[in-house]
Amino acid sequence: MTVPLRQVLGLAVPALGVLAAEPLYLLVDTAVVGHLGAVPLGALSVGAIVLAQISQLNFLSYGTTARTARLHGAGRRADAVAEGVQATWLAVAIGVVLIGVGQLVARPVAEVLAGQGEVADAAVGWLRVALFGAPFVLVTMAGNGWLRGVQDTRRPLRYVLAGNGISAVLCPVLVYPLGWGLEGSAVANVAAQVISATLFVRALRAERVSLAPKPSVMRAQLTLGRDLLVRGVAFQACFVSATTVAAHHSTAAVGAHQIVLQLWTFLALVLDSLAIAAQSLVGAALGADDDDRARGLARQVTRYGLVFGIGLGVVFALLAGMLPRVFTSDASVLGEIPHAWWFFVALQPIAGVVFALDGVLLGAGDAAFLRTATILAAVTGFLPFVWLSFAFDWGLAGIWTGLSLFMVVRLGSVLLRTRSGRWAVLGAVRV
Known part of the structure; x- marks a missing residue:
């Protein structure tokens, strides 16, 4: 049986919007910080490279989609959504660990990438704020995963655009009129991540499934x-x-x-x-x-x-x-x-x-x-x-x-x- 192209595109086009939202927001962030001077711009580059390594944990989205889609296809929607619940718990746990480890290694990592000096100092300040967004980034990955699995790519697009859109407006306000400088960029990043993650958690709660953690399911997700x-x-x-x-x-x-x-x-x-x-x-x-x-x-x-x-x-x-x-x-x-x-x-x-x-x-x-x-x-x-x-x-x-x-x-x-x-x-x- 052939699936209509419009059904494939109906899933693919919103997914493309989600994939493109973060790079587009980073362009806005770069443009705002770029006017602060070479040192803040260099620091943002170093900090963003470090923070981008969180994307290596994309099994929270791709792995969750694989498991959720099977259950959805079998007509077991509640079990499919339950995979999203466990992936979200896993995201929170890993994110909290990343905050702690990140705070400890922020300076040595920044100095390896930028050497000792102003750029590394500024990058450390940005990173130590931006790292508080790690659990929320991972919760958003998990949310994308289970919603894609139940063939809903439109809500993730709305949730990610809501967070990034508000943050794109907030970033220049924090950086310039309020005078927070580079750290204002980091706060805006965290704000975007909190907003998107909150919307994904709200979507889970609306499904009326158990929100209790299940270690056996999380272990299976970690294997994948x-x-x-x-x-x-x-x-x-x-x-x-x-x-x-x-x-x-x-x-x-x-x-x-x-x-x-x-x-x-x-x-x-x-x-x-x-x-x-x-x-x-x-x-x-x-x-x-x-x-x-x-x-x-x-x-x-x-x-x-x-x-x-x-x-x-x-x-x-x-x-x-x-x-x-x-x-x-x-x-x-x-x-x-x-x-x-x-x-x-x-x-x-x-x-x-x-x-x-x-x-x-x-x-x-x-x-x-x-x-x-x-x-x-x-x-x-x-x-x-x-x-x-x-x-x-x-x-x-x-x-x-x-x-x-x-x-x-x-x-x-x-x-x-x-x-x-x-x-x-x-x-x-x-x-």
């Missing part, structure tokens, strides 16, 4: 989370290595790499929204014991991912002479960009298929396979070529060849796994 966390670390190792090698090649190379990588990250969000829709729909089909529907969905979203990827590749090929100049007027950086740009363009169809099938396998709860496949792609594709680029000074062409190998190995892995059918384990709970 472990695989997704290891997978995330493999991604980080690749992209940190690539930036490091580009920086050692030349200032122009790292600038060009940053521009193309940020565009890659943005388009990954676009394609990841399709993966979220696939995750929800496939999980529900497996929970309903509908093997044919799950396999049909896998084929269907693969086609959609390929078409979207080809479309994005064509668009950015046509923008090759124009778009880079929006980001920089530096001739040396513009001269380096083509060494990465055409890899970026050519990879879009591959990325479209890979991200779509990632969603299928995540919806099936096949996180252990995805973990192993990602590590394999990193170890055999990306990392060797990136560090060979460092040794032989191959520059951006070498780095992006490594990224291409990484994506090709991932493509082969997910295609073979999908064709094997071993991911399609039926039932409300994957065993």
